[in-house]
Amino acid sequence: MNKSKVGILTLNYEIFKMKLEEDIKTMFDRFTIIINGLKSCGKTYPNEEVVRKMLQSLPKS
Structure with missing residues (x-):
């Protein structure tokens, strides 16, 4: 995968909201x-962090 796809996915993860x-x-x-x-791009987060995110x-409701 290219760096731009990883960058976009990372940004989407970081700003993710319902x-x-x-x-x-x-x-x-x-x-x-x-x-x-x-x-699939080789970037993973610990399970605890994913659950917290x-x-x-x-x-809030």
């Missing part, structure tokens, strides 16, 4: 695509 119109499943699917894309992405 969209207003999304349900949990749709958000999780979108998040999984980002994580799997990063993994997912929880922080949920709306």
